[in-house]
Amino acid sequence: MKEQHSSRRNFIKLLAASTAGVAAGTHSLAAPSNASLIVLSKRKTVAANDNINIALIGAGGMGVQDTITALLVPGTKLVAVCDLYDGRLVDARNKWGKDLFTTRSYKEVLNRKDVDAVIVATPDHWHQQISIDAMRAGKHVYCEKPMVHSILEGPAVIKAQSETGKVFQVGSQGVSSLGNEKAKTLLKEGAIGALNYAEGFWARHSPTGAWQYPIPADASPTTVDWESFISNTTRRPFDATRFFRWRNYRDYGTGMSGDLFVHLFSSLHFITNSFGPEKIYAAGGLRYWKDGREVPDVLLGTFDYPQSAAHPEFNLSLRCNFVDGTSGTTYLKLVGSEGSMDITWDTVTLKRNKQTSSDDPFYIEQMKKAGTPVSGRKKILAPTEYTFAAEEGYLGGPYDHFANFFNAIRSNTKAVEDAVFGYRAAAPALLCNDSFNQDTAIRWNPEKMSLIKK
Numbered sequence: 391m392k393e394q395h396s397s398r399r400n401f402i403k404l405l406a407a408s409t410a411g412v413a414a415g416t417h418s419l420a421a422p423s424n425a426s427l428i429v430l431s432k433r434k435t436v437a438a439n440d441n442i443n444i445a446l447i448g449a450g451g452m453g454v455q456d457t458i459t460a461l462l463v464p465g466t467k468l469v470a471v472c473d474l475y476d477g478r479l480v481d482a483r484n485k486w487g488k489d490l491f492t493t494r495s496y497k498e499v500l501n502r503k504d505v506d507a508v509i510v511a512t513p514d515h516w517h518q519q520i521s522i523d524a525m526r527a528g529k530h531v532y533c534e535k536p537m538v539h540s541i542l543e544g545p546a547v548i549k550a551q552s553e554t555g556k557v558f559q560v561g562s563q564g565v566s567s568l569g570n571e572k573a574k575t576l577l578k579e580g581a582i583g584a585l586n587y588a589e590g591f592w593a594r595h596s597p598t599g600a601w602q603y604p605i606p607a608d609a610s611p612t613t614v615d616w617e618s619f620i621s622n623t624t625r626r627p628f629d630a631t632r633f634f635r636w637r638n639y640r641d642y643g644t645g646m647s648g649d650l651f652v653h654l655f656s657s658l659h660f661i662t663n664s665f666g667p668e669k670i671y672a673a674g675g676l677r678y679w680k681d682g683r684e685v686p687d688v689l690l691g692t693f694d695y696p697q698s699a700a701h702p703e704f705n706l707s708l709r710c711n712f713v714d715g716t717s718g719t720t721y722l723k724l725v726g727s728e729g730s731m732d733i734t735w736d737t738v739t740l741k742r743n744k745q746t747s748s749d750d751p752f753y754i755e756q757m758k759k760a761g762t763p764v765s766g767r768k769k770i771l772a773p774t775e776y777t778f779a780a781e782e783g784y785l786g787g788p789y790d791h792f793a794n795f796f797n798a799i800r801s802n803t804k805a806v807e808d809a810v811f812g813y814r815a816a817a818p819a820l821l822c823n824d825s826f827n828q829d830t831a832i833r834w835n836p837e838k839m840s841l842i843k844k
């Protein structure tokens with residue numbers, strides 16, 4: 391907290407320097423009146439050493455996207471793909487070559503000597519088991535968010551990471567973005583004063599946005615390995631809707647909070663160096679998408695962050711609405727005593743408080759005592775709004791996140807979003823669901839990563 395205060399003066403100096411740059415024409419984009427735009431620099435690409443051979447486990451929407459991104463990083467090669475639906479394996483061979491090794495069994499992938507690292511992009515209820523099995527089989531793991539499906543599953547992943555020494559990275563890619571990095575620096579420099587509040591929301595209104603994905607015409611117990619899919623959860627007869635729209639069902643998915651809030655926790659914790667909240671309470675309901683789903687389509691979460699060595703006490707408010715007529719999405723806003731930041735992966739918009747004058751006697755007296763007496767003369771004001779934007783050609787947070795993962799493997803260091811970080815981001819998201827389902831506030835010790843009994 392002290393750090394934020396003491397560095398505020400540095401920030402004002404830095405701001406003066408960047409504004410001078412804009413005025414001198416060193417930035418190519420024109421600044422709107424009373425606002426400045428500052429271009430964030432691209433990260434250098436990873437140096438190519440030996441190839442890192444990767445395999446994909448769970449070749450659906452995100453797994454394919456992750457693999458495309460991972461293969462953009464120099465020195466990577468795809469050697470195997472696993473999925474429980476045959477159609478995805480056919481698609482993988484069509485995309486990446488007829489000779490690609492494909493299988494329904496992730497264990498066959500882990501048995502291969504030529505696989506260095508796996509991407510785990512299955513539904514959430516398989517993240518823990520496959521990640522642990524992979525690390526124990528000697529593979530590095532990039533596991534999609536949320537790291538685990540239930541609050542009790544986290545410690546075993548942390549244990550496997552520390553016992554095997556393998557690199558483990560969770561896939562909330564915003565954490566590696568230029569936008570998140572800039573926000574972290576600005577907060578440390580005191581750009582918004584002392585943090586006291588943060589908020590984030592996701593707004594959608596479309597069938598696919600609300601997880602009503604198309605179900606392939608050939609889906610059947612022959613083309614889908616249903617028995618493996620449900621082998622770690624409730625036994626049920628084959629159900630294509632549950633398999634392809636797994637996010638709507640609690641046996642496999644983690645609802646709006648595990649799917650979306652977790653991104654905001656990851657970014658927030660990275661920017662503030664926070665371990666997480668100590669109190670979590672949720673509200674919401676199923677208002678519109680009454681298609682048999684077991685999770686709300688409107689969810690609000692409130693999270694109380696205790697004071698820590700890294701930050702003052704603050705509150706976080708998150709919401710997600712799948713029936714949102716405004717259909718706008720804002721990522722994350724941090725609010726402090728002197729301003730606010732709107733943060734995306736590519737931009738940070740910083741708004742500073744306007745300096746106000748007042749004839750209030752109490753205010754005048756306090757200013758006098760502080761050694762800055764109020765004078766009647768008008769002042770020249772600095773801009774109140776600055777937009778920091780990534781340079782054109784920036785490859786984005788997803789690329790940087792994979793580059794960080796492969797760098798950690800090459801340099802034998804920890805990944806930015808390792809199992810401890812991943813669990814601290816997943817925990818409040820999972821507990822938000824628990825709060826909603828149990829209709830009660832939940833207390834959590836973010837430092838020790840343990841539930842506090844009432």
Ligand SMILES: NC(=O)c1ccc[n+]([C@@H]2O[C@H](COP(=O)([O-])OP(=O)(O)OC[C@H]3O[C@@H](n4cnc5c(N)ncnc54)[C@H](O)[C@@H]3O)[C@@H](O)[C@H]2O)c1
Pocket residue numbers: 447448449450451452453472473474475478494496511512513514516534535536561562563618619634649
């Ligand atoms: N980081 C992000 O921005 C982001 C975005 C979307 C999804 N995700 C995450 O990625 C994961 C996958 O989501 P999706 O949208 O790609 O879902 P999806 O349904 O499109 O893909 C999941 C795939 O996993 C396969 N699968 C299921 N169980 C398996 C198992 N035991 N072994 C092997 N394959 C199995 C399914 O057949 C399917 O092809 C989820 O955890 C989700 O939260 C992350």
